[in-house]
Amino acid sequence: MSELQEAWADLLRRRPSFRDSLAVYGEILDTWANWSPPPALALAAAPEQWRASWEGGVPLAAEAARLLRAEDLEDLVGAAMEALARVEPSLGPGLQAFAAAWDSGAVGPTALLPARGRIGAAPGGTAGLGTDALAFLAGASLRPALEALFAPAREHFTESAWSLGICPFCGGPPGFIDVVEDGRRRLACHLCGGAWGFAKLRCPFCGVDGAAHLVRLTPEEAREEGYLVSACRECRGYIKEVDRRARWNAGPPLIEDWGSPHFDLIAHRQGYWRPIPSIVQLVAK
Numbered sequence: 278m279s280e281l282q283e284a285w286a287d288l289l290r291r292r293p294s295f296r297d298s299l300a301v302y303g304e305i306l307d308t309w310a311n312w313s314p315p316p317a318l319a320l321a322a323a324p325e326q327w328r329a330s331w332e333g334g335v336p337l338a339a340e341a342a343r344l345l346r347a348e349d350l351e352d353l354v355g356a357a358m359e360a361l362a363r364v365e366p367s368l369g370p371g372l373q374a375f376a377a378a379w380d381s382g383a384v385g386p387t388a389l390l391p392a393r394g395r396i397g398a399a400p401g402g403t404a405g406l407g408t409d410a411l412a413f414l415a416g417a418s419l420r421p422a423l424e425a426l427f428a429p430a431r432e433h434f435t436e437s438a439w440s441l442g443i444c445p446f447c448g449g450p451p452g453f454i455d456v457v458e459d460g461r462r463r464l465a466c467h468l469c470g471g472a473w474g475f476a477k478l479r480c481p482f483c484g485v486d487g488a489a490h491l492v493r494l495t496p497e498e499a500r501e502e503g504y505l506v507s508a509c510r511e512c513r514g515y516i517k518e519v520d521r522r523a524r525w526n527a528g529p530p531l532i533e534d535w536g537s538p539h540f541d542l543i544a545h546r547q548g549y550w551r552p553i554p555s556i557v558q559l560v561a562k
């Protein structure tokens with residue numbers, strides 16, 4: 278079992294009522310664990326270039342677009358599409374159109390990779406799929422490939438060189454917040470597994486600063502202490518967070534995010550959005 282699979286099993290022990298409705302996430306993690314990256318799928322060492330890029334506020338996203346080939350992602354994207362079709366059968370025709378476009382080479386990895394301000398190359402969607410479905414596919418497929426691709430660059434990243442709300446590696450939107458010791462916030466990227474420090478009172482999506490712009494939606498139940506939804510009054514974006522000082526047994530950010538759909542529903546009902554939708558939001562549409 279991979280680390281994520283173990284953490285997922287642990288989360289389902291803590292929240293057994295989600296076992297059926299979230300089964301699809303377990304299947305996605307199984308696919309990831311069975312996938313092995315092509316040996317050539319990694320950045321060639323260029324630490325100076327990476328550092329210059331980070332200092333200029335530019336993630337290493339262009340490298341992923343350059344190196345990632347459609348055949349590298351074939352199995353991951355295929356499994357993610359099957360999962361999405363099971364969760365939301367109404368997306369069937371759109372998924373078929375996307376699969377046909379992928380097979381013919383008309384769309385490839387850039388349809389799923391983060392681009393400036395969004396996920397995917399085309400605003401509004403690609404080949405039969407809307408932005409939300411594409412973002413879900415990206416979140417359900419890219420991680421193992423991008424994790425391998427960016428692995429050589431991780432140790433060269435220094436937090437002080439980066440203050441943006443996007444992932445310094447793949448350029449993706451943050452998927453979850455960890456509040457760590459002394460209250461600092463760390464953002465986590467679900468697309469590549471990257472993590473970076475971020476200002477406490479700033480919206481990672483629109484960059485607005487200050488407590489007056491932020492809303493904290495906290496669960497009513499005491500047993501959910503330590504979890505909350507952090508939302509922005511200005512851009513209406515939201516992100517979930519866990520305070521690890523109160524939740525020592527919390528799992529990796531991706532697992533905590535996938536395993537807390539009840540908070541997504543609260544945010545969704547109040548009209549907030551997130552870049553990569555949770556399956557409960559896809560189904561609710």
Ligand SMILES: [Zn+2]
Nearest residue numbers: 444447466469
């Ligand atoms: Zn990333």
Ligand SMILES: [Zn+2]
Nearest residue numbers: 480483509512
């Ligand atoms: Zn905002």
